[in-house]
Amino acid sequence: MKLEYTAEHQAFREEVRSWLKANVPAEPLKSFDTEEGFQQHREWEAKLYEGRWGMITWPEEMGGRGADLMQWLIFEEEYYAASAPLRVNQNGIFLLGPTLMEYGTEEQKKRFLNGMATGKDIWCQGWSEPNAGSDMAAIRSRADLSEDGSHYIINGQKTWSTRAVWADWCFGMFRTDPESERHRGLTFILVPLDSEGITVRPIPQLDGLPGFAEIFFDNVKVPVDCRLGGEGEGWSVAMATAGFERGLMLRSPARFQETAKRLVELYKANQETADEDPSIREAVLRAYMDAEAYCLTTYQTACRLMQGGKIGAEASTNKIFWSELDQQMHATALKILEIRGELLPESPDAGDVGRWLDGWLFAQSGPIYAGTNEIQRNIIAERMLGMPRK
């Protein structure tokens, strides 16, 4: 065990820091759940790509830096410390990208990876359906192979698809074998959202902005070369994607450590009133310690993976931990803000309430998306602890 960065890692950190310092927009971008903000974020992705900072873990020939997980963690630390824009492109570069590299044909890699990297193509995910939420194997949207075998004809509906309102492509799972049940007979397909027969209906989220959407498919023709992996192999390809998501890429510790830092600062600035409720001090300490623990465990996992280890069911512990931490931190901040905690930042009397309320609203979704925390608890009990399924 050696808990120190190497000189190379320090130098890498400096390099990231100075690039971000020179390039992160001084004015925060608009929310990417608005049309203008979406465009601004797309441009930011292009800028990251130009600097080769877009997806540093990708191989160099694909515009990355072949960075290892340690460098990725360092990059994320600097990224959040610099308050750089959120990644409008994360479905592409963190989820689909790695899946394509593993399951895609050479042709597909050539075709999709670059557009993903530059921010030209923003991807959304199409798993959930009105009757397939936690129970993803209940997917019913169909993709029927045309008689000449050249394309699929898709019919059905996806829902809750994040960033689908302005995205260019959707990846998801469709039932290709109408006789099949559950996990079998599903196929992973990449669908251009400007195809004929697609209707995207925005769904306003808690903050009123259309952060996700329903996608309706009415005889949508998609060429077979948009299939990722074999026909009927969708489930295992999708599990690989979910693996990247739950594993390390979705929520790096830096995000929560920065929130914890802001919370400590908020508490210090309002200590006298905050201490009227002794549970607030307690919650601030906990926020700091839990964010720290999340960082420590992530580093440990990264080191294990770099030494050839694998992530198993314990990845489910991470999803619960960060989403509960995020809720707890924002709840504490709102308590410290007292009566101002309910005010939208642009209200005349809101003062410096900042982004806490926004963060609080979004924190409500953490225990739901990417596999609800109840589902994660089931996985921990059954696969990590070996408790009986039935």
Next chain:
Amino acid sequence: MDFTFSEDQLLFQESVRDFLVNEITPDKIRQLWETDSGRSDELWQQLAELGLTGLTVPEDFGGLGMNELDFVLLAQEAGYVALSEPLVNSVLVATPLLSECGNSAIAEQWLPKIASGEARAVVGLAVNKLVEDAHCADLLLLEKDGAIYAVEAANASLRANESVDPGRKLFAVDFDPAAAVCLADGDTAQALLNKALNRGALGVAAQSLGLAQRMIDLSVQYTSERKQFGVAIGSFQAVKHHMANIAYKLEYAKTPVYRAAYDIANDTPRAELSVSHAKLAACEVADLAAKNSIQVHGAMGYTWEVDLHIFMKRAWAFNSSYGTAGFHKNRVAAALLADNAALGAGATF
């Protein structure tokens, strides 16, 4: 950056685990409860033969010359079996204190005997009020009025207390400083005492991880066997989630404990904060493990006969050992609220 244990450290853990799980069975624990001392010379000798009593004794004095990081996984295993012999305190608290106190005569006299298992030394810190295992110690290192004294067993008078955990033996100790050797006083003593407290808290934290794991294992086994409504109760989701809640918290208590061991072993400036975080996180998860485990055991868990309480009671006792939660929270708060506190992304290492 390498946040993993070495092959050697993991192998050592494995062999110690095998030994402890075979030797310190719940039956054996119950037998020891029935004896006067509750301790076993034979067992202590076996621990010495494994090199454990001398683990942190310098090689010149017949020990292995290892450090807190080498021991932390072993302390976790000691917790897993609720070991009652004073091993963890001897290795983590008494031995380093003797080695570092600056009195070479005392160190030369006692350290070789500690390594060989011939003698046992215990430490009595003011925060703990009572001294664990004073009755089986040959040498007591006692805090009194800000100074540290080395007191031979014959010169200490003991008043025994019973703990809820029949495996813990706690004593009020009286001694005449005139008949003892003063090892340190003033600032020197303060620094040594603070380190002793940190090491003791690390020991408790590491053992708490083991206790939590043991309670998970016992509960998973019990709920897989016990049937109600025609099925194993472990198949009920409410029961599963009780267990999952311990398991995920445990993953995030382990790394703070390992980091604390690293920080102490390397004497980093962050050690005090790391230890307090570790102690709070580990005791909290052991507490939760106790609460949820008794629940999933039903009435069985409320009995003397079922083994769960061996581990549950140890976890309860550890809560306020080597600093209460309040004490450790205040230390974390002091570090966090300081003007120059290192916070945020990138400040962890």
